[in-house]
Amino acid sequence: MKKILILIVAVLPFSISQAQEPSKKEAIHQGDKKNNHQNNPRKERKHKMVQALALSESQKSQMRSIRVDEKKKMEALSLQQTITVKEYNDKKTAIRKEMQAKRQAVLTKEQKDKIASMKAERENKKNERYEKKMAKMKETVNLTEDQTKQMNALRQKTKADVEGIKNNNKLNDQEKKTQLKAAIKNARDASMNILTKDQLIKMLEVRNKKGTKDKSAIKK
Secondary structure, eight states, rough: OOOOOOOOOTTSSOOOOOOOOOOOOHHHTTTTTTTOOTTTTHHHHHHHHHHTTOHHHHHHHHHHHHHHHHHHHHHHTTTSSOOOOOHHHHHHHHHHHHHHHHHHSSSOHOOOEEEEHHHHHHHHHHHOOOOOOOHHHHHHHOOOHHHHHHHHHHHHHHHHHHHHHHTOSOOOHHHHHHHHHHHHHHHHHHOOOOHHHHHHHHHHHHHHHHTTTOOGBBOO
């Protein structure tokens, strides 16, 4: 007998970024890169942030110097042949944190407050999208109140797990990325277990009607 396990990421109201969200300070040094933003949402977001910060010419110059310094250190690190993979990732993370601190020091208090404001705005928009997806799911598959509570609780738990991983200074960037990926996968698997078999099938039918068939979504 076939057991249906459907992974419909685009339809589920569960949405937390898989990868570690780029540091807002890291985004600043992208200020003079204006090409291809339309084709890359992350670059476009960085570009908009730089524009909003309105860096002075002096700040732009300092950011460019920091970027050059970072590139040199990363290139020197890549030439080290005797270190382990973990040592390499640890040093790479240390360089990134060092440069983040330098970029942060270039900013004024007003610019730092602007970054915090933009971050809060993005979080609010993310919550609004979640609520819309949840409402659509209720309508599409007759999600019960108990299922809704379970979905919301799972989302909050996963957000806490993600923040815990991001803020764990004992992990390098690669270790964080691996753990974040696992946390998201576990959350997605858990979200599927909240739904009934009939609800999963209904979601797949709706998705197929929209012309987004995904044969890899069903495991036999």
